[in-house]
Amino acid sequence: MLGDACKDGKEGAHAFAMKNLSDFALEQHRVYVLRHFEVEPAGSIVCSAYARSNPEKIITARFPQAVVKSGWQEHDNTAKLPWPLEVISFHAVRLGRRFQFTLNCVDFQREWESEWPQLI
Structure with missing residues (x-):
């Protein structure tokens, strides 16, 4: 069934990208940590994370044309945070052609x- 829905390749490529990016989500028996989060001057967000059980496999993603809606952190200076930060949850919701992402860490x-x- 999935093969029939992805004949044009676009949906298949999107599904493949979504599968790879699911590595950011908390999968069964995995604890992820955020090692980097940056809002670039051009407007993209770049962040990287890894599973504590597999620290050599770092996942880095760029979120193009990002608009930060809200944020909170324990210290005003992010350099004072205890990096890497344990990821509590990462959630995505589709908003038409764009998406809303929520990243919660300790x-x-x-x-x-x-x-x-x-x-x-």
Whole structure:
């Protein structure tokens, strides 16, 4: 059935990208940590994370044309946070052509809207 729904390749590529990006989600028996989060001057958000059980497999994604909607952190200076930060949850909701993302970590929270992220 899935093969029939993805004949044009576009949906298949999107599904493949979504599968790869699901590595950011908390999967069964995995605890992820955020090692980097940056809002670039050009308007993209770049962040990277890894599973504590597999620290050499770092996942880095760019969220193009991002608009930060809200944020909170324990310290005003992010350098004072205890990096890497344990990820409590990462959630995505489709908003038409864009998406709303919510990242909750110990001592750090961000919510933003952007295009679908690209693995880099």
